[in-house]
Amino acid sequence: MSGKEDYSEIKVEQLARVEGEGxxxxxxxxxxxxxxxxxxxxxxxxxxAFLKGRSYLEAPDLTARICGICxxxxxxxxxxxxxKILGIKASDAANKLRKIAFYGEWIESHxxxxxxxxxxxxxxxxxxxxxxxxxxxxxKDAIAARNWGNRAIEIIGGRPVHPVGFRVGGLxxxxxxxxxxxxxxxxxxxxxxxxxLLEFVLKLPIPEISYDxxxxxxxxxxxxxxxxxxxxxxxxxxxxxxxxEEHTIVEQKxxxxxxxxxxxxxxxxxxxxxxxxxxxxxxxxxxxxxxxxEFGFKPPLRNTYQSIIARAAExxxxxxxxxRLIEEYREPNRAYEEAEVKxxxxxxxxxxxxxxxxxxxxxSDEGKILYANIVxxxxxxxxxxxxxxxxxxxxxxxxxxxxxxxxxxxxxxxxDPCISCSVHMxxxxxxxx
Numbered sequence: 001m002s003g004k005e006d007y008s009e010i011k012v013e014q015l016a017r018v019e020g021e022g023x024x025x026x027x028x029x030x031x032x033x034x035x036x037x038x039x040x041x042x043x044x045x046x047x048x049a050f051l052k053g054r055s056y057l058e059a060p061d062l063t064a065r066i067c068g069i070c071x072x073x074x075x076x077x078x079x080x081x082x083x084k085i086l087g088i089k090a091s092d093a094a095n096k097l098r099k100i101a102f103y104g105e106w107i108e109s110h111x112x113x114x115x116x117x118x119x120x121x122x123x124x125x126x127x128x129x130x131x132x133x134x135x136x137x138x139x140k141d142a143i144a145a146r147n148w149g150n151r152a153i154e155i156i157g158g159r160p161v162h163p164v165g166f167r168v169g170g171l172x173x174x175x176x177x178x179x180x181x182x183x184x185x186x187x188x189x190x191x192x193x194x195x196x197l198l199e200f201v202l203k204l205p206i207p208e209i210s211y212d213x214x215x216x217x218x219x220x221x222x223x224x225x226x227x228x229x230x231x232x233x234x235x236x237x238x239x240x241x242x243x244x245e246e247h248t249i250v251e252q253k254x255x256x257x258x259x260x261x262x263x264x265x266x267x268x269x270x271x272x273x274x275x276x277x278x279x280x281x282x283x284x285x286x287x288x289x290x291x292x293x294e295f296g297f298k299p300p301l302r303n304t305y306q307s308i309i310a311r312a313a314e315x316x317x318x319x320x321x322x323x324r325l326i327e328e329y330r331e332p333n334r335a336y337e338e339a340e341v342k343x344x345x346x347x348x349x350x351x352x353x354x355x356x357x358x359x360x361x362x363x364s365d366e367g368k369i370l371y372a373n374i375v376x377x378x379x380x381x382x383x384x385x386x387x388x389x390x391x392x393x394x395x396x397x398x399x400x401x402x403x404x405x406x407x408x409x410x411x412x413x414x415x416d417p418c419i420s421c422s423v424h425m426x427x428x429x430x431x432x433x
Contacts, residue, residue: 009025009026009027010024010026010401010404011023011024011025011026012024012405012408015409015417015419018117018417019069019421020417020419020422021419022038022039022042022417022419023039024037024038024389024408024412025037026396031397032393032397033389033390033393033396033397036386036387036389036390037253037255037256037386038256038386038412040256040257040258040382043257047062047065047066047374048374051063052370052371052372053368054368054369055367055368056085056341056361057082057367059078059168060076060078060082060168061164063077063359066374066376068161068162069109069112071162072101072102072166073105073351073352074374076102076227077350077358077374078348078359079167079169080227080348081346081359081361083168083169083337084347084348085342085346086169086340086341086344088169088339089337090170090336090337091334093330093331093332094170094335096325096329097156098227099325100152100156100180100322100325101152101156101163101165101166102227103318103325104149104150104151104152104153104318105149105353106149106314106353107148107315108146108149108150108160109353109354109416110273110311110314111142111146111149111315113353113416114197114312115128115138115197116128117413118308118413118414118416119138119201119204121406121409122205122206123205135200138196145193145194145197148183148190148193151183152183152322155175155182155183156171156180168336170337172336174331174334175331176331177330180326183322183323183326184326190319191287191316191320195287197315197316198291198315199295201309201311201312202292202297202309206303207305207395207407208303209305209395210302210303213304213388214268214270214384215234215269215274215275215278216233216269216275217231217233217271217272217275217279217280217355217356218241219232219279220283223321224276224283224284224317224321225276225351228241228348228349232279233275234279235263241348242347244347244349244356244358245347245360245373246264247264248261248263248264248380249261249262249266251383256382258378258422259379260379260383261375261379261380268383269380270381270384271354271355272381273307273311273313273355274304274307274310275355276310276314276355277301277310277314285317285320285321291316297309304388304411304414304415305410305414308414341363341366341367343364344362344363346360347359352377354376354381354416354418355378356375356380358374358375359372360373376421376422377418378418378422379422381415384415385412385417389408392407396411
């Protein structure tokens, strides 16, 4: 086919291979993409509303139910925010255990996305089952890595989905070093699996496109950020997590049950693996950087289709970090830090697999939650998703309509959207287009 096919719109009524329910409408005018809507029609679940009046101790376990893929991100953000209000810090041992389990969640979530949901886009397959016929080792490796990541969560958290072992101040019980030993029994093989998965992804036929974009994530000092850090972007801004709402603006779109976030200057930004990779590359494990650079990849990656590379790199990094953290772990004298309840307000950001997760709470003298604001990464990415489709419009419109529709879906899947996490209570004020 020569030139651009003549059509006026592209509709994806129901996005496939994502968590939750949503669609995309693309309007084409004069051979250019003129307008994009990422339509989130999954109903809100009102988590912030039913948190009111509950004990501050319940926040980690209740908010974990927002997501079955990354519940630990919610546990960690809620716990850290409450600890800031109470003026306590979890012990070094507790933080190591939190990171081991949290990295296990990164592995479980990342591998689910890049192997089972996203790789079919680049290999021209409809599902992981078709990939298994041609690349059985890749699928075996993906299953093994996910199982190992889930095992890390289960050992420390009590179960792999919605773990119950964590609390404000630390954990409910002391985890003995011997309990972590099963994760090290086949560790050399797990490392090889992480490396093979990354190498497989680096060989995928990814669309070649590049454009300027704004990235924002936590920025680490000595370690790749997961539990804490300052917020940074590639515009040169850095600010503490407490100032997140001062640096962003939020909109309610008429067509979406999820809020849209932008920087104060009006620019959309990308949060997630691509942002973390570009802003914290030197903090990735040297073994990970060696593989990336052997294949010719270094930051900045300015192609959202390459987000699959960042996810695979973080998976290998997470495996290596779990090994390091287990070796360094020493059993503490107590499982959690005690604190007297007092009124206050605090904010915390952690790096969920999909990007920055922001929690803000206000509690009473009795420890009851008076106010909650939860901003998941997918809500922060919606404005960037829509702009992304506009910017890669020429690439999309070169395709016949059916392939163009698939490329629109692939562009959205670059962000691994968790639509169910992002739906939000509808506000009465509507921003007119």
